[in-house]
Amino acid sequence: MNSKKTATCAVLLLMGTMAQSAVSPVLPVGVDAVQVGTVQDIGERQSLLIEMDRLAELAPAPADGATVAESGQLSEEFDGLVAENAPTKRRRVVKKTSAQSSASGASSPSAATKAARTGDPRVSAIKREEDRARQAVRRGDYPEATKLFFNLLDKETNPARVLQIRFILGRTLQEMGLHQVSAFPYYEIVRTEVKKNPKNKYVRQSLERLTVAADALDSDILLNYAVRLIDEEEFPAGNRDMLFYRRGEVRLREGNYIEAAKEFNRVRGNSVFHDRARYRLGLSLVEAGQLEKAEQVFVATAEAKSSTDVTKRARVNAMLGRARTLYQRKLFAEAIDAYREIPRDTEQWHDALFEVSWAYLQDGRFRSALSNFHSLHSPFYEEFYQPESLLLRAIVYHYICRYDEMEKTLGIFERIYGPVQKELRNVLGGNMSPIALYREIRKVDENFDVLKKTGKRQLAIPFLVARQVLREGDVRRSLSYIRALEREKKKIEQAPATWRDARVGRYAKRVVERRMEATQLAVGRLILRHLTRLQDELAGHMEQAGLVRIDMISGKKEAGKKEIAGKGTVRESVDQEQDRSYYVQNGYDYWPFTGEYWLDEIGNYHYVGVKACE
Amino acid sequence: MSALKAPEARPRFLHFFKYRSLTVLVSSVIVVASLLLLSATASAATEVIQFPDEELATESVLPVFDQPVSTKNRVVALEKRLEFGAALGYALTEPFYNPISLAGQLTYHINEEHGINLFGATFLQGLSNEANQLNPIPNSSPPINANLQYGAAPKYLGIASWQYSAYYGKLSFTKDYVMNLHLYGLLGVGMYGIGDSSNPLVSVGLGQKFYFTPAWAFRFDLRALVYQGPDVTSIRLDNKTSVQAASSFDQKLFIEGLLNVGVSYMLPSF
Numbered sequence: 001m002n003s004k005k006t007a008t009c010a011v012l013l014l015m016g017t018m019a020q021s022a023v024s025p026v027l028p029v030g031v032d033a034v035q036v037g038t039v040q041d042i043g044e045r046q047s048l049l050i051e052m053d054r055l056a057e058l059a060p061a062p063a064d065g066a067t068v069a070e071s072g073q074l075s076e077e078f079d080g081l082v083a084e085n086a087p088t089k090r091r092r093v094v095k096k097t098s099a100q101s102s103a104s105g106a107s108s109p110s111a112a113t114k115a116a117r118t119g120d121p122r123v124s125a126i127k128r129e130e131d132r133a134r135q136a137v138r139r140g141d142y143p144e145a146t147k148l149f150f151n152l153l154d155k156e157t158n159p160a161r162v163l164q165i166r167f168i169l170g171r172t173l174q175e176m177g178l179h180q181v182s183a184f185p186y187y188e189i190v191r192t193e194v195k196k197n198p199k200n201k202y203v204r205q206s207l208e209r210l211t212v213a214a215d216a217l218d219s220d221i222l223l224n225y226a227v228r229l230i231d232e233e234e235f236p237a238g239n240r241d242m243l244f245y246r247r248g249e250v251r252l253r254e255g256n257y258i259e260a261a262k263e264f265n266r267v268r269g270n271s272v273f274h275d276r277a278r279y280r281l282g283l284s285l286v287e288a289g290q291l292e293k294a295e296q297v298f299v300a301t302a303e304a305k306s307s308t309d310v311t312k313r314a315r316v317n318a319m320l321g322r323a324r325t326l327y328q329r330k331l332f333a334e335a336i337d338a339y340r341e342i343p344r345d346t347e348q349w350h351d352a353l354f355e356v357s358w359a360y361l362q363d364g365r366f367r368s369a370l371s372n373f374h375s376l377h378s379p380f381y382e383e384f385y386q387p388e389s390l391l392l393r394a395i396v397y398h399y400i401c402r403y404d405e406m407e408k409t410l411g412i413f414e415r416i417y418g419p420v421q422k423e424l425r426n427v428l429g430g431n432m433s434p435i436a437l438y439r440e441i442r443k444v445d446e447n448f449d450v451l452k453k454t455g456k457r458q459l460a461i462p463f464l465v466a467r468q469v470l471r472e473g474d475v476r477r478s479l480s481y482i483r484a485l486e487r488e489k490k491k492i493e494q495a496p497a498t499w500r501d502a503r504v505g506r507y508a509k510r511v512v513e514r515r516m517e518a519t520q521l522a523v524g525r526l527i528l529r530h531l532t533r534l535q536d537e538l539a540g541h542m543e544q545a546g547l548v549r550i551d552m553i554s555g556k557k558e559a560g561k562k563e564i565a566g567k568g569t570v571r572e573s574v575d576q577e578q579d580r581s582y583y584v585q586n587g588y589d590y591w592p593f594t595g596e597y598w599l600d601e602i603g604n605y606h607y608v609g610v611k612a613c614e
Numbered sequence: 615m616s617a618l619k620a621p622e623a624r625p626r627f628l629h630f631f632k633y634r635s636l637t638v639l640v641s642s643v644i645v646v647a648s649l650l651l652l653s654a655t656a657s658a659a660t661e662v663i664q665f666p667d668e669e670l671a672t673e674s675v676l677p678v679f680d681q682p683v684s685t686k687n688r689v690v691a692l693e694k695r696l697e698f699g700a701a702l703g704y705a706l707t708e709p710f711y712n713p714i715s716l717a718g719q720l721t722y723h724i725n726e727e728h729g730i731n732l733f734g735a736t737f738l739q740g741l742s743n744e745a746n747q748l749n750p751i752p753n754s755s756p757p758i759n760a761n762l763q764y765g766a767a768p769k770y771l772g773i774a775s776w777q778y779s780a781y782y783g784k785l786s787f788t789k790d791y792v793m794n795l796h797l798y799g800l801l802g803v804g805m806y807g808i809g810d811s812s813n814p815l816v817s818v819g820l821g822q823k824f825y826f827t828p829a830w831a832f833r834f835d836l837r838a839l840v841y842q843g844p845d846v847t848s849i850r851l852d853n854k855t856s857v858q859a860a861s862s863f864d865q866k867l868f869i870e871g872l873l874n875v876g877v878s879y880m881l882p883s884f
């Protein structure tokens with residue numbers, strides 16, 4: 001009777017504390033510290049206690065089909081054992097809930113206890129195994145516990161208990177840090193129960209756990225699955241920001257921009273997801289065509305963060321978002337100002353440098369655009385894929401009738417991207433399998449610096465293109481998921497041999513390996529799609545380059561004619577009258593460009609060439 | 615194309631920034647002559663042409679790259695290049711003998727930073743002005759000649775050094791003229807021929823090159839030579855009539871300074 005009281009109370013903690021303990025690794029300290037243990041959570045635990053008391057009435061199905069053994073106790077005890085291993089705060093909750101549940105336990109001795117006394121050998125075996133599992137959890141020996149729970153799944157025939165054991169197995173696996181493996185029992189619960197019994201608490205909790213696992217793994221598939229089915233009212237209040245954010249992402253990917261914006265807007269200010277959510281809220285509004293609102297969101301986000309580090313990612317992303325929105329609104333002068341505000345010592349600055357060149361062109365500021373191109377086409381960016389900007393530069397030279405420079409630029413374009421196009425054609429025409437493509441890209445990702453220096457020729461995919469593909473958000477995210485799976489596989493390999501060779505160990509390995517294979521294939525296909533797109537774009541650029549070259553020849557001819565006619569094409573290519581004293585007196589260093597590029601000069605070049613025609 | 619950079623508003627971290635300002639300070643005196651020569655090419659233009667003010671640099675922090683490199687496409691690249699040099703040397707701490715030497719050097723640059731430098735110098739013979747004034751020693755009566763010409767005089771110097779080109783920089787003297795620089799350290803061993811003896815030495819040095827073309831440069835080396843050699847003041851020479859063997863003098867530890875000023879030429883890389 002005494003053990004029954006303890007077990008019943010512990011169930012409350014299982015639902016509350018286990019949820020916290022598994023969630024806490026994916027949420028930064030501070031957020032869950034505030035949110036854990038709210039009145040709402042405690043209330044939820046109490047209601048769960050009542051539910052678990054009811055579950056205690058369930059028992060393993062005996063050989064003859066009668067209800068015999070203790071039931072519900074398994075998860076209750078597990079909860080209690082975890083609580084005993086947990087910090088003092090958790091133990092206090094256990095005591096409190098124990099006191100509450102002991103009353104109910106005392107008043108109604110369970111049928112399971114009675115059943116246990118019947119002496120059914122199968123039930124006794126299950127009971128023994130449960131005891132061992134409990135002790136394993138008490139010791140914090142989760143590998144042993146998972147082994148036992150995994151075996152219990154086969155032995156147990158009572159569907160309610162199977163559900164329960166499956167859930168507990170998922171939890172213990174999560175305690176081992178095996179999020180992907182744990183996702184499968186949860187998924188199984190949801191899959192089997194969601195239609196016939198959607199209100200089942202294990203379905204709800206499994207979805208919740210699935211979301212946590214997906215968040216830890218950064219897995220789109222799991223997220224999409226869980227987020228679609230989950231009922232936010234039943235989701236723990238402390239983690240709802242994650243749910244809103246992830247749901248917003250799903251909606252954004254679906255193209256449901258307004259709904260996405262609504263979800264992102266629900267993420268609270270003190271959440272770790274807040275910064276990202278605000279940025280994505282702006283993006284959703286842009287996609288929805290509400291550019292003014294989007295700009296307001298970006299401005300507010302950037303300003304909110306301006307008191308902290310000026311190079312903070314969230315702030316700079318918001319600034320870039322604002323500049324892009326202004327560009328999209330065709331407010332080019334304002335967009336230029338916004339782009340120029342982006343701090344130089346941030347990753348986003350490179351994108352801003354390129355994008356502002358477009359804004360300069362749209363605003364008719366050719367000299368400024370050419371100044372930027374000088375930075376963009378410096379050797380510092382030699383690993384960047386930017387055929388468009390080279391072509392653009394040639395076009396600007398065409399505007400100012402600088403045909404020599406134009407020819408040089410077109411020459412560079414053809415010299416760099418001609419072979420790239422050829423290699424790309426070979427790759428796509430050679431029927432490389434998606435897995436081979438994935439391996440190739442992964443090789444670049446892992447050995448970027450080495451390959452950059454020596455091994456570019458060892459790659460089937462042109463290095464520039466591989467780098468560009470690696471910058472794609474979906475590829476990056478998928479690679480991050482694969483890396484999480486690899487870490488999980490490593491954990492499995494480093495687990496004790498007894499666990500590895502046990503059925504659960506083999507199962508875990510199989511799960512992770514299959515997931516990896518499937519994801520690698522999916523990423524390979526993604527890469528193939530990107531390569532095809534890049535090839536199509538490059539073909540377009542090549543075609544444009546050809547047209548620009550024809551224009552150049554015709555322009556040169558015209559210029560020659562004018563010169564012969566004495567109508568005077570300007571011969572000087574550089575403004576010789578320029579005086580540097582103005583800048584020097586104002587505290588600037590002035591350096592004529594002599595062919596070498598200095599890191600601190602990138603972004604500070606000014607074109608001093610002159611227009612060669614009216 | 616030119617580059618305008620903002621005045622420093624935030625601390626800079628890469629070494630070449632420090633170097634640039636340091637270089638300006640250290641070398642300003644040394645290169646006055648070059649300045650005068652080169653200023654002839656300065657533009658006489660006075661017209662003020664402004665770039666849009668809003669496009670002038672407002673921050674002096676650096677863009678972020680995976681592996682930041684201070685310079686790309688260096689005008690003066692050292693890797694796998696052979697450098698020849700000729701110089702005039704001046705022994706800064708030589709009191710008795712002619713301090714002038716003629717030197718030649720050969721440097722092979724393994725990469726942009728490391729190189730092997732072979733240095734050889736032959737000293738002009740004769741006494742220094744001060745030593746000449748000691749024949750006879752002033753106020754000696756009867757007149758006594760110090761006869762330092764019979765002591766062991768420096769004859770040659772050979773040093774093999776590891777050269778570490780730590781800093782690469784540039785200076786702009788005029789609107790259109792930029793001079794590149796290298797500041798390097800030297801650490802080597804060699805032999806110092808004094809009189810009829812050869813004395814091993816250890817050398818530590820610092821040098822600077824000012825490139826007036828990508829291949830030609832003014833080269834300034836300052837080396838400290840540490841060696842055990844004959845001390846010409848350890849015996850009386852006034853009663854000697856011929857050059858004394860180095861072994862007749864006591865041995866003493868010397869630390870001497872040697873300044874070399876010359877030009878160097880770099881062959882293309884191979």
